[in-house]
Amino acid sequence: MIWGSILGITFVVALIILYEWPKLKQGSKKEKATVVVLTGAGWLLAVLLVFFPEMPGPTDVIKAIFQPLGRYMEK
Template sequence: MKWMAAVIGLTILVVLLTLYEWPKMDQHQKKEKTAFVTITAMGWLLAILLLFFPDLPGPTQMIDKLFKPLGRMLEKK
């Protein structure tokens, strides 16, 4: 039940953030609103994932795994 309270708390926080920021955006700013919704949803999803999987690797660890082989190849030449 502790995780449920955390999920509800995060959801309420995201809703409050959206209710605060949405009216400040101009009605004709479609791209900005789309970007706001996308980034907010991704942040909410990441927060929920970190609740259930706290040992989830961070973005820097993912970049290290992707670019370490490339770095080794460039060092050899």
């Protein structure tokens, strides 16, 4: 199942790149790099989440910052 998910993720990522590639070819190097980095980051995150679904997320970061204020809204 895990490998199935990873295969699925990779498939989607590959599709995204394939779909964008014709346009990117005309773009600058920087744009290519951006898209590749962003998609790669997405792929990495997704794969990490498949292996560690309980990984602390962005919510936890914001919770940590705003915790003292958030307590006022507890009820």
